[in-house]
Amino acid sequence: MTPTHLGPAEHLFSAEEVEAAIQRMAVAINKDLEHLTPHRPVVLLCVLTGAIVVVGQLMPHLHFPMTLDCVQVSRYGSETSGGELQWRTRPKESLAGAVVLLVDDILDEGITLKSIQDYCMAEGAVAVHTAVMVRKMRPRSIDLQVDYVGLEVPDQFVFGYGLDARGLGRNAPGIFFLPEDH
Ligand SMILES: O=P(O)(O)OC[C@H]1O[C@H](OP(=O)(O)OP(=O)(O)O)[C@H](O)[C@@H]1O
Numbered sequence: 156m157t158p159t160h161l162g163p164a165e166h167l168f169s170a171e172e173v174e175a176a177i178q179r180m181a182v183a184i185n186k187d188l189e190h191l192t193p194h195r196p197v198v199l200l201c202v203l204t205g206a207i208v209v210v211g212q213l214m215p216h217l218h219f220p221m222t223l224d225c226v227q228v229s230r231y232g233s234e235t236s237g238g239e240l241q242w243r244t245r246p247k248e249s250l251a252g253a254v255v256l257l258v259d260d261i262l263d264e265g266i267t268l269k270s271i272q273d274y275c276m277a278e279g280a281v282a283v284h285t286a287v288m289v290r291k292m293r294p295r296s297i298d299l300q301v302d303y304v305g306l307e308v309p310d311q312f313v314f315g316y317g318l319d320a321r322g323l324g325r326n327a328p329g330i331f332f333l334p335e336d337h
């Protein structure tokens with residue numbers, strides 16, 4: 156157990172391990188997307204709130220022309236189980252004809268990422284590549300292929316590195332879970 160300001164927590168990954176995983180994702184993303192021409196910049200779409208941290212780490216390692224936009228959606232609030240997806244902010248720019256790189260902090264049930272991917276395609280995106288900092292090891296009924304995954308985490312409610320536990324803990328330097336959130 157590691158002391159955190161949320162209480163003693165199980166420490167799954169250190170900040171160094173998360174950063175190394177994000178860099179590995181950047182290498183793979185560069186390989187796939189850097190051949191696109193400068194006339195067609197990739198739209199990096201950050202899924203607020205949590206993905207702000209992974210996007211901030213990932214972007215300086217991506218070497219192709221891009222614009223940055225965001226969506227803000229939420230379905231957990233201060234709970235540890237998800238409800239209906241609430242859309243708060245949609246992308247500012249049109250996605251018609253865009254190649255999108257959709258970046259989120261975690262894939263759990265997959266509802267959030269799948270809904271945003273469907274939205275992008277409905278708005279006219281020609282391709283939506285998906286990247287998550289962590290993927291939860293659990294069965295899921297959603298049919299969604301994630302192209303880039305940083306780390307795998309057990310089926311626990313995790314926090315840190317942008318992920319919150321009841322609104323707090325997004326600044327925790329690594330990935331953790333609280334034993335009482337089993
Ligand atoms: O795969 P799913 O089960 O759909 O869950 C994944 C989503 O849940 C979290 O968002 P949350 O709703 O907590 O909003 P937040 O980013 O503002 O914390 C997380 O940031 C993902 O976007």
Ligand SMILES: Nc1nc2[nH]cnc2c(=O)[nH]1
Pocket residue numbers: 231261262263264311312313314318319320
């Ligand atoms: N913070 C956080 N958000 C989530 N959204 C879906 N699963 C999780 C999780 O384990 N932690």
